Amino acid sequence: MGKYFGTDGFRGEANVNLTAMHAFKIGRFIGWYYGRYHKCSVVIGKDTRRSSYMFEDALSAGLTSTGADVYLLHVTTTPSVSYVVRTGDFDCGIMVSASHNPFYDNGIKLINGNGEKMEQEVIDEVEKYLDSDLESIPYARMEKIGRTVDYFAGRNRYMGYLMSLATHSYRNIKVGLDCSNGSASSIAKGVFDALGAETHVINDAPDGTNINKECGSTHIEELQKYVIGNKLDIGFAYDGDADRCLCVDEKGNVVNGDLILYVAGVYMKQKGTLVNNTVVTTIMSNIGLYKAFDAVGIDYEKTAVGDKYVYECMRENEYKLGGEESGHIIFGKYATTGDGILTSIKLMEVMLASKKKMSELTSPVTIYPQCLKNVKVKSKPEAQQDADVQAAVKEVADKLGEDGRILVRESGTEPVIRVMVEARTDEEAEKCVDYVVDVINKKGHAL
Known part of the structure; x- marks a missing residue:
């Protein structure tokens, strides 16, 4: 983790932790860095937060001041920026979004020329510049000053690409x-309407302050109801920038990222497109998913938490499916990042090709009850390495056996140890978590 950028960009409260000056300087560095040897072209997209307009303008000012040309997709999804960059003649892309965070937060996501998350070495250089003298990069002059271009055509091309992936x-x-x-408000309905669906849409009237407010993938209960x-056949919920998707089946049950991976993985295996017979998950995926994969003979990898690590594993091993329980699902044949609307289209394909309802497709998976508690600690390494804490973790693991699991890990951004247990019942999971947390407290590690 850097000082400013985490696994999903530079994120913070607008004009508090993340300011317009930060955006201006990021724009200046990116424009200079990619424009050292040729004319630089950068794509910018944004979500519907009120502050996204400010950050779009600040980024554009920084970029054009160093001679870069900026192509504005305006309100669009993160995966659309990735698509436009990797299929067009652009040096990189920038998405202004704080994903599932409340409206007063915002973020800046940097995307490389291949449509992937920016390389860490470039991020490191951006961070150095953010703490440096603004005048260390020269300003472009006269005809070399950059320009901005309204690029709605790029977003429309992305929509056409999504439609082309539908098989039914x-x-x-x-x-x-x-x-x-x-972001999905500007794209999703048009795609589903064009494909012939009877489309029912909620929470598609952004006003700058209502993004993610009691709606979307983080508040899926509204879509369930x-x-x-409305007796719908299926429902899909996206987050603020639409790189996540959760599903609701015809009975109103939530189909989370683990269940989506199962449905897609089984279908791809049947079609012979599941490369190396492997699905990439994170360590937070449910033990029930792994048992279901074992039952159908699908192998799996486990990465650290974060779609960045999922994609890296997929790219290194040429796997074609991976994701997180939260709904970041990556279909490697079609995208380099999680794409909520693309995920919806692929789930529709499985339903229509199999002629089964979503509840039938997910029925082989039993999701184990999970309990997760966070403990603020003085030192994450000391708490993790304490012999008594480790003994308590082993005791719980031995007790659970094959009917559950325990995971104790450090937060990447907070002074917190996360203790998670999956077991046959909610009561057993909570009892096991509390046992380990009590040991952490008794040993004096807690704040």
Whole structure:
């Protein structure tokens, strides 16, 4: 982790932790860095937060001041920026979004020329410049000053790409979409309408302050009620920048990222497109998913938490499917990042090709109850390495056996140890977590 950038960009409260000057300086560095040997072209997209307009303008000012040309997609999704960059003649892309965070936060995500998250060595240089003298990079002059271009065509091209991936007509299928009052509001309905669905949309009226507010993938209960109340066949919920997708089946049950990986993985295995017969997960995926994969003979990898690490594992091993329980799902044949709307289209393909309802497709998976508690500690390494804490963790693991698991890990951004247990019942999971937390407290590690 850097001083400013985490695994998903530079994120913070607008004009508190993340300011317009930060954005201006990031723009200046990126424009100079990529424009050292040729004319630099950068794509910018943004979500619907009020501050996104400010950051878009500040980034554009920084970029054009060093001679870069800026192509504005305006309100769009993070995966659309990735698509436009990797399929066009652009040096990189920038997305202004804080994903699932509340409206008063915002973020800056940097995307390289291949549509992937920016290389760490470039991020490191950006961070150095943020703490340096602003005048260390020269300003462009006269005809070398850059310009901005309204580039709605790029977003439309992305929408066309999504439509081209559908293998069936959605005619007579009643689909619910929760756009989280975010980026999906400008794209999702148009795609599903064009594919013939009877599209029902909620939370697609952004006002700058209602993004993710009691809606979207982080508040999926609203979509659950909507699907049941309107007798829909399926529903999809996105987060603020639409790189995540969670699903609701026809019975109103939540289909989380683990279940999506199972449905997609089994289908791809049947079609012979699951390269190396492997799905990439994170260490936070549910033990029930792994048991279900074992039952159908699908192998799996486990990475650190973060879609960045999932994609790195996929790229290094040429795997084609990976993701997180939170709904970041990467279909490696079609995208280099999680894409909520693309995930929806691939799930529709499985439903229509198999002629099964989503509840039938997910029925082989039993998701184990999970309990997660965070403990603020004085020192994360000392708490983790304490012999008595380790003994307590081993005792719980031995007790659970094959009917559960325990995971104790350090937060990457806070002075916190996370203790997570999956077990046959909620009561057993909580009891096991409390046992380890008590040991951490008794040993004096807690704040």
